[in-house]
Amino acid sequence: MMNQKNLKIQSPKNEYETYHMSTRKAGVIQNIKKDFKANRELYYISFIIIAYYLIFCYKPMLGAVIAFKDYVPMKGIWKSQWVGFKYFRDFFQSPYFVRLIRNTIWLSLNSLIFGFPAPIILALLINEIGNKFFKRSIQTITYLPHFISMVVICGIIKDFTSDTGVINYFISALGGKPVTMLSVPKLFMPVYVISGIWQEVGWGSIIYLAALTGIDPQLYEASYMDGANRWKQTIYITLPGIAPTIIILFILRMGSLLNVGFEKILLLYNPGIYETADVISTYVYRKGLLEFNWGFSTAVGLLNSVINFFFLIAANTISRKVNDTSLW
Amino acid sequence: MMNCSNKGFKFISIFLVSLLVLSTLSGCGKKQPAAAGSSDTGAGIKVTYPMKTNVALKYWWNWSNQYAKSLNEAPIAKELQKKTGIKVTYINPGASTAGDAFNLMLASGDLPDIIEWNWAGFPGGPEKAMNDGYIIKLNDIINKYAPNLKAYYAANPDREKMVKTDSGNFYNFPFFREDEMQLAWYGPIMRQDWLDDLGLQVPTTMDEWHDTLKAFKEKKGATAPLTVDSGLWYFQVGAFAGAYGVKKDFYLENGKVTYGPIQPGYKEFLAAMKEWYSEGLLDKNFSTSDGKIVNANMTSGKSGASLGGSGGGLGAWMQTMKDKDPKYKLVGTPYPVLNKGDRAKFGQRDPYGNSDGAAITTKCKNVEIAARYLDYPYSKEGHMVANFGIEGESYKMVNGEPQYTDIITNNPNKLTRTDALNLYTLIRGSGPAEQDKRLVQCESGSPEQLAAKNNWKNTDQAKHDIQYICFTQQESSDMAKIMADVNTLVNEMTIKFIMGTTPLDDFDKFVKQIKDFGIDKAISIEQAAVDRYNKR
Numbered sequence: 001m002m003n004q005k006n007l008k009i010q011s012p013k014n015e016y017e018t019y020h021m022s023t024r025k026a027g028v029i030q031n032i033k034k035d036f037k038a039n040r041e042l043y044y045i046s047f048i049i050i051a052y053y054l055i056f057c058y059k060p061m062l063g064a065v066i067a068f069k070d071y072v073p074m075k076g077i078w079k080s081q082w083v084g085f086k087y088f089r090d091f092f093q094s095p096y097f098v099r100l101i102r103n104t105i106w107l108s109l110n111s112l113i114f115g116f117p118a119p120i121i122l123a124l125l126i127n128e129i130g131n132k133f134f135k136r137s138i139q140t141i142t143y144l145p146h147f148i149s150m151v152v153i154c155g156i157i158k159d160f161t162s163d164t165g166v167i168n169y170f171i172s173a174l175g176g177k178p179v180t181m182l183s184v185p186k187l188f189m190p191v192y193v194i195s196g197i198w199q200e201v202g203w204g205s206i207i208y209l210a211a212l213t214g215i216d217p218q219l220y221e222a223s224y225m226d227g228a229n230r231w232k233q234t235i236y237i238t239l240p241g242i243a244p245t246i247i248i249l250f251i252l253r254m255g256s257l258l259n260v261g262f263e264k265i266l267l268l269y270n271p272g273i274y275e276t277a278d279v280i281s282t283y284v285y286r287k288g289l290l291e292f293n294w295g296f297s298t299a300v301g302l303l304n305s306v307i308n309f310f311f312l313i314a315a316n317t318i319s320r321k322v323n324d325t326s327l328w
Numbered sequence: 329m330m331n332c333s334n335k336g337f338k339f340i341s342i343f344l345v346s347l348l349v350l351s352t353l354s355g356c357g358k359k360q361p362a363a364a365g366s367s368d369t370g371a372g373i374k375v376t377y378p379m380k381t382n383v384a385l386k387y388w389w390n391w392s393n394q395y396a397k398s399l400n401e402a403p404i405a406k407e408l409q410k411k412t413g414i415k416v417t418y419i420n421p422g423a424s425t426a427g428d429a430f431n432l433m434l435a436s437g438d439l440p441d442i443i444e445w446n447w448a449g450f451p452g453g454p455e456k457a458m459n460d461g462y463i464i465k466l467n468d469i470i471n472k473y474a475p476n477l478k479a480y481y482a483a484n485p486d487r488e489k490m491v492k493t494d495s496g497n498f499y500n501f502p503f504f505r506e507d508e509m510q511l512a513w514y515g516p517i518m519r520q521d522w523l524d525d526l527g528l529q530v531p532t533t534m535d536e537w538h539d540t541l542k543a544f545k546e547k548k549g550a551t552a553p554l555t556v557d558s559g560l561w562y563f564q565v566g567a568f569a570g571a572y573g574v575k576k577d578f579y580l581e582n583g584k585v586t587y588g589p590i591q592p593g594y595k596e597f598l599a600a601m602k603e604w605y606s607e608g609l610l611d612k613n614f615s616t617s618d619g620k621i622v623n624a625n626m627t628s629g630k631s632g633a634s635l636g637g638s639g640g641g642l643g644a645w646m647q648t649m650k651d652k653d654p655k656y657k658l659v660g661t662p663y664p665v666l667n668k669g670d671r672a673k674f675g676q677r678d679p680y681g682n683s684d685g686a687a688i689t690t691k692c693k694n695v696e697i698a699a700r701y702l703d704y705p706y707s708k709e710g711h712m713v714a715n716f717g718i719e720g721e722s723y724k725m726v727n728g729e730p731q732y733t734d735i736i737t738n739n740p741n742k743l744t745r746t747d748a749l750n751l752y753t754l755i756r757g758s759g760p761a762e763q764d765k766r767l768v769q770c771e772s773g774s775p776e777q778l779a780a781k782n783n784w785k786n787t788d789q790a791k792h793d794i795q796y797i798c799f800t801q802q803e804s805s806d807m808a809k810i811m812a813d814v815n816t817l818v819n820e821m822t823i824k825f826i827m828g829t830t831p832l833d834d835f836d837k838f839v840k841q842i843k844d845f846g847i848d849k850a851i852s853i854e855q856a857a858v859d860r861y862n863k864r
Contacts, residue, residue: 075435180612
């Protein structure tokens with residue numbers, strides 16, 4: 001039965017190519033008809049999936065049109081008035097525009113530079129541990145913060161960084177001057193990035209650990225024979241072994257470069273450190289959503305997505321050119 | 329692999345696909361025009377309660393209480409239902425998410441029959457809420473179906489003025505306060521027991537405050553003598569800034585709208601706060617604190633002074649400490665001034681009537697019944713239910729005067745008065761009715777709370793108050809645009825100046841920047857709205 005099916009799929013495909021060469025339009029339609037007759041069930045199955053994407057993924061995207069409208073829910077999307085690029089102009093002309101872009105990129109870039117390698121390093125370290133019990137404990141402890149609610153996490157961070165908190169306790173024990181870290185503009189980035197690593201490092205390392213198990217142990221044995229030590233093995237076998245995983249995850253990460261953790265910043269920041277902590281999404285929250293200005297929020301969100309989209313494409317293209325790993 | 333019969337499989341696929349298509353289509357077709365009118369009985373003004381109707385209403389209200397899941401479970405809701413004969417289901421979003429829930433409800437277009445909200449807080453104001461088709465204009469409805477509210481307006485024309493729009497439209501069944509003593513409920517609070525220990529008087533001037541806080545720090549070991557949260561709302565109310573003749577907001581100066589942070593007085597105020605901060609009198613963590621931290625500071629001996637409400641602040645802190653530290657005592661101090669004997673210029677003072685209230689939505693199918701239900705608490709009998717609850721249960725009549733029973737004043741389940749009143753009365757800061765003075769007197773049962781209110785109300789705030797004014801659509805969008813940036817800047821710089829991150833010499837730059845953001849335009853918009861209000 002399996003074979004029969006495969007044959008059915010194969011044959012029209014070849015025909016398609018011949019049609020394609022001669023009469024293009026008529027050919028395609030005829031071909032689809034023919035193909036449809038031959039593979040009805042497959043088409044029906046695919047309809048469901050296509051319908052799912054149309055309804056739940058593409059139809060809502062039409063809603064992005066309110067970025068260009070003075071949206072009033074009771075009038076509906078289509079009856080609301082057009083305002084053109086007003087919201088985009090408002091955003092670009094905002095006195096805080098430069099600061100917001102700078103903070104957003106600065107925070108996410110630092111999270112990327114310091115946060116992205118952290119789980120890889122942790123995974124490599126865990127991989128070197130022989131004792132099973134110790135290994136499991138480390139893993140459990142490091143991925144635990146991932147499951148704690150953001151509100152609680154931010155409460156903990158606030159406590160730790162206050163002038164009487166744990167961190168300042170050590171600082172003053174070492175002769176430093178205690179300071180409420182979240183009230184000093186230049187300390188926000190480190191607090192944000194380091195706490196981010198603490199939260200996600202264990203969780204992020206799981207996928208790399210999984211990739212590590214896929215490396216052929218014979219490679220290690222062979223290299224051992226050749227006299228490679230643990231360090232050399234890591235450099236020449238382990239890292240190249242998980243490189244595809246690293247690259248794919250990196251590309252995906254590029255697609256959300258401008259999406260800094262909105263919730264976390266909102267819970268951590270205060271007017272005193274707007275200078276370094278205010279990002280696009282928190283500004284939009286204050287200005288757009290609290291004022292019910294859905295159009296404005298949508299416009300900025302759309303802009304954000306477009307920029308992210310280009311980052312994603314760029315990262316993918318570069319990766320495809322440089323080495324053969326890419327998303328598509 | 330393909331064991332299922334082809335025919336059956338086909339059928340299922342087609343069925344599923346058509347189901348999906350149908351569900352989208354029906355999703356689109358949902359937007360029906362709202363039934364505007366109602367089954368107008370045209371009946372006269374009066375109606376006898378309880379009414380005989382089987383109409384059920386949905387009523388959205390940001391009501392929360394730790395002792396009941398929703399208002400539906402509270403005795404007051406059942407009593408109202410019994411008295412009016414109208415079945416109402418309350419929808420309560422839960423306090424912390426109320427704004428989001430309200431926003432989502434509007435965005436979805438799926439509205440209940442009645443929404444209780446602060447309609448001045450609706451961007452664009454109540455007039456826009458009506459124009460956009462969320463809620464209906466009530467002028468005719470009140471004429472026809474709300475005789476009690478109509479009578480109330482006739483008797484109190486100045487309060488009527490507070491709750492309508494510039495163009496004379498009514499949009500809700502408002503919340504009113506009966507008496508002057510209900511208007512002020514927020515202000516500075518200090519540890520009376522510490523003052524007594526140190527042999528100090530309640531401070532009234534900024535200098536006395538400074539010395540008192542210093543004594544708290546040095547002799548009482550307070551690490552953060554004055555604790556406040558980073559919301560800076562108290563500066564908006566006028567605490568401390570008021571001593572220098574300004575507050576962090578718009579206010580009237582001889583009838584002219586003024587914006588505080590660009591006045592020279594604001595610089596003096598910042599200088600004073602900066603000094604307090606650098607001396608360690610103002611909480612070092614004030615820029616990161618929130619309400620919870622302030623509560624903890626006030627009940628742990630870390631702090632000796634703060635700002636808060638008579639119930640939520642002063643009352644709650646004393647309640648918390650009652651068993652832990654029997655000596656713990658607080659005092660609501662007067663708003664501080666510069667020179668001894670002066671009367672404070674600013675303080676918190678709510679208007680008698682405001683824009684909080686119940687509006688009927690465009691989705692309401694039976695406007696008459698909704699209006700009748702909302703009108704009931706303005707009647708004589710309804711007033712008693714709304715303010716005192718159930719006769720024989722939560723109050724009884726003694727010599728013609730209502731008196732709360734032990735359920736409220738000495739609850740067997742250890743509920744505080746505030747919580748008990750929450751379950752047995754309707755109007756706790758919002759709600760369609762007039763709040764009785766006696767309710768508030770009972771709630772602020774402790775002499776400290778009443779004394780605090782007396783201290784706090786003793787300001788000139790009334791002269792400088794801007795009422796709940798209305799903006800036109802254009803004005804409100806201009807205001808939103810300007811003020812979003814101005815507020816960001818003022819909050820940011822106020823904290824930075826106080827902490828010394830930015831030197832006070834930059835104050836002129838700060839003022840210039842606010843002006844660049846268009847504060848003059850915002851002031852003229854406010855002024856125009858105030859003028860329109862005065863002409864109402």
